[in-house]
Structure formats: structure tokens, C-alpha cells
Amino acid sequence: xxxxxxxxxxxxxxxxxxxxxxxxxxxxxxxxxxxxxxxxxxxxxxxxxxxxxxxxxxxxxxxxxxxxxxxxxxxxxxxxxxxxxxxxxxxxxxxxxxxxxxxxxxxxxxxxxxxxxxxxxxxxxxxxxxxxxxxxxxxxxxxxxxxxxxxxxxxxxxxxxxxxxxxxxxxxxxxxxxxxxxxxxxxxxxxxxxxxxxxxxxxxxxxxxxxx
Numbered sequence: 385x386x387x388x389x390x391x392x393x394x395x396x397x398x399x400x401x402x403x404x405x406x407x408x409x410x411x412x413x414x415x416x417x418x419x420x421x422x423x424x425x426x427x428x429x430x431x432x433x434x435x436x437x438x439x440x441x442x443x444x445x446x447x448x449x450x451x452x453x454x455x456x457x458x459x460x461x462x463x464x465x466x467x468x469x470x471x472x473x474x475x476x477x478x479x480x481x482x483x484x485x486x487x488x489x490x491x492x493x494x495x496x497x498x499x500x501x502x503x504x505x506x507x508x509x510x511x512x513x514x515x516x517x518x519x520x521x522x523x524x525x526x527x528x529x530x531x532x533x534x535x536x537x538x539x540x541x542x543x544x545x546x547x548x549x550x551x552x553x554x555x556x557x558x559x560x561x562x563x564x565x566x567x568x569x570x571x572x573x574x575x576x577x578x579x580x581x582x583x584x585x586x587x588x589x590x591x592x593x594x595x596x
Contacts, residue, residue: 415511
């Protein structure tokens, strides 16, 4: 199955196995690539060799235990991960993972749904990147410039965005107009140097501006 996935990618060069090409690309990029099969029997089709360096687990361990990817998520972050996935599985997620040696690291997960010709979801393809240095640097900052750049109302709106609230829901909750909400959101995006609400929420969580 692993070889099939690599062959489907079309990335193999003449004389170079596709599987080796994928492993080399993910190793150089510093990411783990995982392909999860949604159709029955569900399970993991592919894990790049970089998983051992980044997470401490060999691909074979993921193949043997399809739930390993979830079990290594820090217990305090699992509920938030489940909430994010239930709303939109393609939403970027930043949370803690427990490596095989017991150390904790921060991982950024990005994934996309892959559909068949009939529009039915077949696979989830994810990349996992260790962002511990970036997160710890931001959380450890004493100045917290992003926090001071937001008004109490904007921090309130940021918390509602983190909970998945829409513009209409925020307007109703705070008894303000939708245009006022949009103006506050524009300021939040600028303050957090983000191009979307999802990116702003992910960055706010890394900075500790909102609860998980």
C-alpha cells in the first residue's frame, strides 16, 4: 500500500523509487507526511521516514497501530483537536505531541481531504511540522506586543472567533453591528500579522492570547 501511494504521487524521477523521493523531500522539508485512508477498511496508507526523527516513532509503528497518531497528542490538546476536526478537518492545528522518549513538542498539523471522481472523500493527507522553537519563543516573550495591541473588545471577539463563532453570531452575542465586528476583525488580523481568521486564531493560541 505504501508503494501504491508513492506511485500515485507521480513524483518519482527516472531511476529513483517514488518512495525514496517522498522520504527525501519530507526529510529535507522537516515535516512528517501521513496519508490516512477514510474508506473501509480505514487506516494509514503512508508515513514518511522523517517520523522517526521528528516524533521518535518509525513508520512501521504507525502502520501497526492506526490510532498512534491520536494517542501521541497531548491529553490536554485532544479535545481541542477533536473540535477542530469536527468543524473542518482542513483547519490548521497547533498543539502538543508526546514523542516516544516522553518529551513534549509543539506540532503544526496541516491536512487536506482527497476526493474521488464522484466527490466522495477518500483520504486525509497531512503534514506535521515541529514548531516548538517558534511557539516557546512567542509564549516566553515578556512584552506580549500582540496582546497590548488589542482592545478588550477585540480580545473578546478573538475568543469568540476561537470558539468558531461567525460574524452574525458575534454581532448577536455582543449586541453590535456586523460591520463593527468586521472592523474589529480587520484590526485583529493586522495586529497578529495574519491573512485569515483561522490563521489569526492559530497564532493567538500559540501566543497564549486565547484558551485552547
